[in-house]
Amino acid sequence: MTKTIVVTSGKGGVGKTTTSASIATGLARRGFKTVVIDFDVGLRNLDLIMGCERRVVYDLVNLVNQESSLHQTLIKDKRLDNLYILPASQTRDKDALTIEGIARVMHKLRKAEFDYIVCDSPAGIEKGAKMALYFADEAIVTTNPEVSSVRDSDRILGILQSESKRSKMNEEPVKEHLLITRYNPARVKDGQMLSVDDIVDLLAIPLLGIIPESSSVLESSNAGKPVILDEESEAGQAYADAIDRLLGEAKPHRFMEVQKKGLLKRIFG
Amino acid sequence: MRTGATTGHPSAAACVPLATSFIERESNVANEKGIEMKGGMYAFMSLRIDTTDLDRIDAMLADKVQQAPAFFKDTPVVLDLTPLTRTADPDSDESEAAARLDAMALIACIRRHQLIPLVASVVDKSSPLAASVALPLIEGRSRRDSVTDDTPDFSSTAPLSADRSADRSADRSADRSAHWSGSDGQSAEELAMDLSGGGAEIEYVARTPMLIDRPVRSGQQLYARDTDLIVIGQVGPGAEVIADNNIHIYGPLRGRALCGVSGNTSTRIFCQSLEAELVSVAGNYRMLETIPADLRGKPAKIALDNDRLSIEPL
Numbered sequence: 001m002t003k004t005i006v007v008t009s010g011k012g013g014v015g016k017t018t019t020s021a022s023i024a025t026g027l028a029r030r031g032f033k034t035v036v037i038d039f040d041v042g043l044r045n046l047d048l049i050m051g052c053e054r055r056v057v058y059d060l061v062n063l064v065n066q067e068s069s070l071h072q073t074l075i076k077d078k079r080l081d082n083l084y085i086l087p088a089s090q091t092r093d094k095d096a097l098t099i100e101g102i103a104r105v106m107h108k109l110r111k112a113e114f115d116y117i118v119c120d121s122p123a124g125i126e127k128g129a130k131m132a133l134y135f136a137d138e139a140i141v142t143t144n145p146e147v148s149s150v151r152d153s154d155r156i157l158g159i160l161q162s163e164s165k166r167s168k169m170n171e172e173p174v175k176e177h178l179l180i181t182r183y184n185p186a187r188v189k190d191g192q193m194l195s196v197d198d199i200v201d202l203l204a205i206p207l208l209g210i211i212p213e214s215s216s217v218l219e220s221s222n223a224g225k226p227v228i229l230d231e232e233s234e235a236g237q238a239y240a241d242a243i244d245r246l247l248g249e250a251k252p253h254r255f256m257e258v259q260k261k262g263l264l265k266r267i268f269g
Numbered sequence: 270m271r272t273g274a275t276t277g278h279p280s281a282a283a284c285v286p287l288a289t290s291f292i293e294r295e296s297n298v299a300n301e302k303g304i305e306m307k308g309g310m311y312a313f314m315s316l317r318i319d320t321t322d323l324d325r326i327d328a329m330l331a332d333k334v335q336q337a338p339a340f341f342k343d344t345p346v347v348l349d350l351t352p353l354t355r356t357a358d359p360d361s362d363e364s365e366a367a368a369r370l371d372a373m374a375l376i377a378c379i380r381r382h383q384l385i386p387l388v389a390s391v392v393d394k395s396s397p398l399a400a401s402v403a404l405p406l407i408e409g410r411s412r413r414d415s416v417t418d419d420t421p422d423f424s425s426t427a428p429l430s431a432d433r434s435a436d437r438s439a440d441r442s443a444d445r446s447a448h449w450s451g452s453d454g455q456s457a458e459e460l461a462m463d464l465s466g467g468g469a470e471i472e473y474v475a476r477t478p479m480l481i482d483r484p485v486r487s488g489q490q491l492y493a494r495d496t497d498l499i500v501i502g503q504v505g506p507g508a509e510v511i512a513d514n515n516i517h518i519y520g521p522l523r524g525r526a527l528c529g530v531s532g533n534t535s536t537r538i539f540c541q542s543l544e545a546e547l548v549s550v551a552g553n554y555r556m557l558e559t560i561p562a563d564l565r566g567k568p569a570k571i572a573l574d575n576d577r578l579s580i581e582p583l
Contacts, residue, residue, distance in 0.1 A: 151505075154506070155507065158485075158487060158489045158505075161486065204484050
C-alpha cells in the first residue's frame with residue numbers, strides 16, 4: 001500500500017524542503033521504497049538539499065505532460081538504494097501542473113510499488129500548495145515557534161480538511177502531524193518564541209517532533225546532504241525520532257529544555 | 270431577512286444557469302465531466318417585496334445589510350414580487366402595482382446594497398410588472414390572500430407549501446425549515462427533506478443544530494442557518510462562526526463569532542475560553558480590546574441586554 005505524505009506549512013522558509021528531504025531519507029533508511037517530489041515548480045530547491053542538482057534531466061512537468069517516462073525522470077539517490085527524487089521544473093510555473101497530470105504520476109508511482117511518496121509543498125495556499133496536498137494520506141505540518149507561522153499552519157490545516165482528495169471523496173480525513181522546526185529552548189525561556197505547549201494548544205494536532213535550531217541544518221543543506229544523515233547533530237537525531245513516531249513508535253520528545261553546558265564545553269566553548 | 274427556496278422546476282428555465290454554475294463548482298478538477306445538465310434544488314435567500322415605496326425598501330435594506338455586512342455582501346437573492354398581486358385589485362391583476370413600482374430602480378437599489386438579484390418570482394410572467402423586470406422570471410405562487418400580514422417584512426415564499434391546509438403555518442414552518450446549501454455544505458437530500466416539512470401541518474420545526482466536531486481553522490467560515498451552531502473544539506484566529514441562533518463552543522474561541530445574524534436578539538454565544546477577535550449578537554459587536562481583561566481566557570456567555578452586549582463569566 002503506497003502512502004502519500006505531504007510536507008506543508010502555508011508560510012515560507014520554515015523548513016519544508018529540509019523536512020521533506022530528511023523524512024524521505026529516513027523512511028528509505030528504514031527499508032521503505034520512497035520517492036520525494038518537489039512541487040515547487042519554478043523555485044526548485046529539493047535537488048540541492050538532496051545533492052542531486054547536477055543529475056536533473058527531466059522533471060515533474062515533463063512527467064505530467066507525458067514528455068518523459070517515470071524511469072527517465074526519477075533520480076536515484078547515490079547514498080540509498082531505495083530512495084528516488086522527482087525534481088521540479090525550474091523554467092516553468094505552477095500553472096504547468098494539473099490534477100489529472102499529477103494523478104497519472106501518482107498512479108505510475110503506485111504501480112512502481114513505492115511504499116512512500118513524500119510531497120514537498122511550495123509555500124502559500126495557491127495552486128501549487130493545493131496540488132501538493134491533494135493526494136495526501138498524511139500531512140506533516142511544519143511550523144516555526146512564532147505566531148505568524150502558527151496561524152498559517154492553522155490555515156493550511158483548514159485547507160487540508162476541505163481541499164484534499166480525501167475530504168472531497170468523503171473518505172477518512174488526512175492524518176495530521178505537527179512538526180516544530182527551528183526550536184530554540186533558550187529563546188522560548190526568554191519569551192521570544194512560542195513554547196511547544198503553546199503551539200500544540202493553538203493547533204490542536206498530534207506532535208510528531210521538535211527539531212531544534214541547529215547550525216548543522218544549514219551546513220547539511222549546503223553540502224547537499226539531508227540533515228537526518230548527520231547522526232551527531234541534534235537536528236538529525238530529532239528527525240530520526242520523528243521517523244520512529246511516524247511509523248507508530250511512541251518516543252519521548254527531546255530537545256525541549258535548555259541544554260546545560262558541560263565543564264569542558266564551558267572552558268573550550 | 271429569512272430564507273426561501275427556489276426549486277429546479279422543469280418549467281423554470283431560469284433555474285438552469287444556476288444549476289449548472291453549482292455543478293461546475295462542485296465537480297472537482299480530478300473528474301471533470303465538461304458539462305452536465307440536470308435538475309437540482311437549491312436554497313436561496315428570498316427578498317420579498319411587499320410595498321411599492323422605494324425609499325422605504327431602500328431604508329429597510331440598508332438596515333438589514335448593516336446588521337451583518339460581511340454576510341450579506343454579494344449574496345444571491347431571489348426577488349419575490351408575488352405579494353404585490355395581493356395588494357392589487359384581483360381583476361386588474363398586477364397592473365396597478367406594476368404601474369407604481371419602478372422595477373429598474375428597485376433592482377438598482379438591491380444591487381446598491383451589494384445583494385445580487387438572480388431571478389424574479391412573479392405570479393404571471395405575462396403581466397406588465399413581470400415585463401418591466403430586467404431579470405429572468407420564474408412563476409411563483411402568492412401566499413394566500415387571507416393571510417393578513419400587514420407588516421411588510423422581508424420574508425420568503427414557500428414554493429412547496431401549495432397545500433391549502435398548510436398555508437396557515439407555511440409562513441413560519443417553511444421559513445424555518447428552508448435552508449441554504451451554499452456555505453454550510455448541507456446535502457441536497459437534507460435540503461429536500463427540510464423543504465418537504467413545509468407541506469406538513471407543523472407549527473414550528475426546530476431544526477437540528479449544526480454540529481462540528483473538529484477545530485474550526487483560520488480562514489474557515491461556518492454558517493448555521495436558522496439553527497444553533499455547536500463546535501466541539503476550538504475556533505482558531507481568523508476563523509468565523511455565524512449562526513441565526515445560539516453558538517456554543519466547547520473549546521477556546523479565538524476567531525469571530527456572530528450569533529443572531531438574522532436579527533434574533535435573544536440569541537447567545539457560549540464558549541469555554543473567551544479569546545475572540547470579535548463577538549456579535551444580532552449585529553451588536555465588540556472587539557477583544559473592549560472586552561475586560563478579567564473576562565478573557567475564561568468561560569463566558571455573551572448576550573444582548575437592552576441593546577447592549579453583555580459578557581458574563583459562566
